[in-house]
Amino acid sequence: QVQFVESGGGLVQPGGSLRLSCAASVNIFSIYPMGWYRQAPGKQRELVASITSAGSTNYVASVKGRFTISRDNVKNTVYLQMNSLKPEDTAVYYCNNNLISRDPWGQGTQVTVSK
Numbered sequence: 001q002v003q004f005v006e007s008g009g010g011l012v013q014p015g016g017s018l019r020l021s022c023a024a025s026v027n028i029f030s031i032y033p034m035g036w037y038r039q040a041p042g043k044q045r046e047l048v049a050s051i052t053s054a055g056s057t058n059y060v061a062s063v064k065g066r067f068t069i070s071r072d073n074v075k076n077t078v079y080l081q082m083n084s085l086k087p088e089d090t091a092v093y094y095c096n097n098n099l100i101s102r103d104p105w106g107q108g109t110q111v112t113v114s115k
Contacts, residue, residue, distance in 0.1 A: 002026050002103040004095050009109030012085055020080040020109060022095030029053075030073040035098035036080045038091035039108075049080060050098045062088070085113045 003025040012018055020036065028034075033052045039045040049069040050058045057069050068081040078095055092108040 004106035006109040009111045022078045033098040040091040
């Protein structure tokens with residue numbers, strides 16, 4: 001099974017930026033569509049950004065224009081560049097494939113947007 005390790009989270013003020021990274025134990029990024037997901041306290045996990053193996057991207061409306069997903073197949077890493085962060089972006093962020101059947105979830109990385 002694939003294992004994901006997310007990193008790059010932290011505490012940032014509104015309007016700030018963070019870059020999240022996701023490394024996988026096997027090279028799947030060039031094959032599978034990948035996604036960044038987030039789960040806020042008391043809410044369901046949601047897909048916020050996705051990227052296909054061909055590099056096409058898609059975003060949930062609430063982050064469009066602020067977040068950018070990218071992929072480095074050589075480094076076997078997926079990134080999420082987050083700009084103009086808002087308090088409502090506070091959540092634990094995870095990466096996983098964007099297929100019907102998910103791989104096991106990693107530990108995620110906490111993003112907190114607060115003054």
